[in-house]
Amino acid sequence: MADTKVPPPATAVRREPAEPADRPRPRRQPRATAGSARMAALLVSPTLLVLTVVVLYPTLMALHESLYGPKGLDPETGFIRATEPFVGLRNYADIFGEAGERFWNAFWNTTFFTVVTVALETLIGVAMALIMHKAFRGRGLVRAGILVPWAVPTAISGLLWRWIFNSDGIANALIGHQVLWTTEGFHAKVAVIVAEVWKTAPFIGLLVLAGLQVIPKEVYEAARMDGAGPPRQFWHITLPLVKPALLVAMLFRCMDALRMFDLPYILVGAQKHSVETLSMLAQNEASNVRFGPASAYSVLLFLYVFLVALAFVRLLGADLIGDVGAGGRRRKGSRIPALRRRSEVTA
Amino acid sequence: MTTLTAKWRSGLLYAGVIAVVAYCLAPFYWMLVSSLRRTSDIFDTSLFPSVVSFENYRAVFDPAQGFGRALLNSLLVAGVTTVLALLLATFTAYAMARLEFRFKRLILTLIIATSMFPVVSIVVPLLKLFTDIGWINSYQAMIVPSMSFALPLAVWNLTTFFRQMPDELEHAAMVDGCTRGQAFRRVIIPLAAPGIFTTAIITFIAAWNEFLIALSMTNKPGMQTAPVAISKFTGATTYETPFGSQMAAGVLVTVPLVVMVLVFQRRIVAGLTAGAAK
Numbered sequence: 001m002a003d004t005k006v007p008p009p010a011t012a013v014r015r016e017p018a019e020p021a022d023r024p025r026p027r028r029q030p031r032a033t034a035g036s037a038r039m040a041a042l043l044v045s046p047t048l049l050v051l052t053v054v055v056l057y058p059t060l061m062a063l064h065e066s067l068y069g070p071k072g073l074d075p076e077t078g079f080i081r082a083t084e085p086f087v088g089l090r091n092y093a094d095i096f097g098e099a100g101e102r103f104w105n106a107f108w109n110t111t112f113f114t115v116v117t118v119a120l121e122t123l124i125g126v127a128m129a130l131i132m133h134k135a136f137r138g139r140g141l142v143r144a145g146i147l148v149p150w151a152v153p154t155a156i157s158g159l160l161w162r163w164i165f166n167s168d169g170i171a172n173a174l175i176g177h178q179v180l181w182t183t184e185g186f187h188a189k190v191a192v193i194v195a196e197v198w199k200t201a202p203f204i205g206l207l208v209l210a211g212l213q214v215i216p217k218e219v220y221e222a223a224r225m226d227g228a229g230p231p232r233q234f235w236h237i238t239l240p241l242v243k244p245a246l247l248v249a250m251l252f253r254c255m256d257a258l259r260m261f262d263l264p265y266i267l268v269g270a271q272k273h274s275v276e277t278l279s280m281l282a283q284n285e286a287s288n289v290r291f292g293p294a295s296a297y298s299v300l301l302f303l304y305v306f307l308v309a310l311a312f313v314r315l316l317g318a319d320l321i322g323d324v325g326a327g328g329r330r331r332k333g334s335r336i337p338a339l340r341r342r343s344e345v346t347a
Numbered sequence: 348m349t350t351l352t353a354k355w356r357s358g359l360l361y362a363g364v365i366a367v368v369a370y371c372l373a374p375f376y377w378m379l380v381s382s383l384r385r386t387s388d389i390f391d392t393s394l395f396p397s398v399v400s401f402e403n404y405r406a407v408f409d410p411a412q413g414f415g416r417a418l419l420n421s422l423l424v425a426g427v428t429t430v431l432a433l434l435l436a437t438f439t440a441y442a443m444a445r446l447e448f449r450f451k452r453l454i455l456t457l458i459i460a461t462s463m464f465p466v467v468s469i470v471v472p473l474l475k476l477f478t479d480i481g482w483i484n485s486y487q488a489m490i491v492p493s494m495s496f497a498l499p500l501a502v503w504n505l506t507t508f509f510r511q512m513p514d515e516l517e518h519a520a521m522v523d524g525c526t527r528g529q530a531f532r533r534v535i536i537p538l539a540a541p542g543i544f545t546t547a548i549i550t551f552i553a554a555w556n557e558f559l560i561a562l563s564m565t566n567k568p569g570m571q572t573a574p575v576a577i578s579k580f581t582g583a584t585t586y587e588t589p590f591g592s593q594m595a596a597g598v599l600v601t602v603p604l605v606v607m608v609l610v611f612q613r614r615i616v617a618g619l620t621a622g623a624a625k
Contacts, residue, residue, distance in 0.1 A: 153555065
């Protein structure tokens with residue numbers, strides 16, 4: 001590979017202090033030597049380099065850019081400026097002023113969509129998973145069917161639902177009266193939520209189903225012998241045991257919903273007050289060459305996403321990488337070894 | 348008595364199964380049916396088209412829409428993204444699954460964290476950068492940002508696949524005199540082929556479905572990817588949305604994915620749920 005020329009990050013190649021050869025080593029790492037560290041650095045650094053270029057560098061650029069204002073007329077000199085003036089934190093401060101109304105609207109839309117869609121998806125997804133888990137015949141068919149919404153590109157599903165929610169469309173024909181779904185108003189939010197939940201609830205269903213399938217049957221038998229009915233079995237066995245899988249699915253859905261763009265953009269349109277999300281706001285400002293505010297909004301969205309992810313991991317104990325880091329902190333989660341081993345998360 | 352309730356229960360279960368399948372497929376079916384209607388009866392709400400017509404499909408391939416070119420653009424952008432991501436991810440994932448090194452957990456967490464990164468946060472600064480260096484309306488302007496989500500996705504999926512393969516495979520090869528590199532090339536890669544293939548499909552679908560980057564980085568119709576081109580289809584007049592041809596184009600863009608998903612459903616499900624519970 002040409003990658004061998006890439007200088008590996010200094011931290012990763014730093015050798016371990018030479019160990020005496022006879023020192024007992026931890027079980028899962030029979031060859032954790034300086035040689036394997038160098039090889040790891042070689043294998044990992046190309047990926048890190050690419051991610052630095054496509055993620056870290058743009059993020060720093062956005063931070064920098066967010067401190068600059070738009071080109072245009074300089075109010076002090078009356079000349080047209082060729083460069084963007086430095087404005088310090090004004091792009092951020094503006095959020096609390098007059099111009100902040102659009103930001104806060106987008107912020108609340110984003111939050112509202114995230115909370116409502118993830119809640120609905122979780123309910124529908126868990127119900128789907130329970131049905132699929134019990135059904136033996138036709139499981140392959142169901143699984144194939146459930147993958148279809150996932151495979152439909154979000155942009156296309158936006159168009160599809162725009163057609164369904166058309167004023168003369170099938171949705172109005174089914175409910176029997178005319179709603180102008182894709183115009184401003186609460187109904188536009190409803191349209192976006194219905195479309196989003198359709199596409200993503202099956203995904204949660206799939207992840208929860210996988211979680212259900214590794215629960216040993218003996219646990220249920222024991223519970224039945226102890227006289228627990230189906231509802232108690234669900235609350236005291238199923239739910240706690242699929243919780244790790246469910247939490248990770250929900251974390252993913254939250255991250256995805258917080259950056260929602262395609263669906264409201266196509267289903268309802270750009271610059272629509274009732275469905276504009278933070279992603280749409282930032283993209284709109286950037287395409288109008290107002291890079292300063294656009295960058296400030298995207299930095300704020302990034303922070304928001306980061307805080308939500310942190311809350312998931314810290315407060316709810318969502319564990320993303322499972323057992324990869326040997327000796328890393330263990331999840332408190334399930335007590336059943338088979339399940340714990342198998343619920344490492346990596347999808 | 349018990350047989351009766353058992354019958355009821357299984358009946359209820361199948362009703363549930365049918366409901367789940369209907370929920371997932373009905374909107375897709377509606378797209379298919381609508382695409383097969385004539386423009387004159389596009390607003391019909393019958394379950395089958397009264398006359399099956401391919402009028403909309405012909406309209407899609409009208410040279411004025413430039414849809415063929417858009418499909419090619421999509422194929423190129425998603426294809427190159429997938430190949431690049433897999434090339435880098437295979438090595439990284441192998442290291443994550445098999446080697447012990449410092450900061451492994453931190454590095455993997457960072458890589459996974461980038462997959463949750465809001466795409467708009469990199470599109471905004473890159474849009475400015477690419478405008479300055481004249482990359483707007485180029486393939487690389489779509490491929491480079493796409494790596495930000497494709498690469499973490501691929502690393503993550505492959506790490507799981509490699510971890511599921513028994514250590515003994517390489518140990519045996521290395522006992523037989525292979526170096527670690529040879530063991531990787533001659534033993535691991537061939538055996539991991541199904542996992543790599545599944546990861547390729549999942550990554551390709553993610554790249555194929557990308558919209559925000561493609562929308563922001565292009566303004567020439569000839570460079571748009573299929574999802575962007577379809578969203579900008581124009582009808583006979585400016586005020587008339589060409590729903591029929593949009594549905595037909597939607598079917599054309601989705602059907603290859605749906606076929607792929609149906610053929611490889613077992614593997615894809617395994618890949619998608621690898622983390623959650625596999």
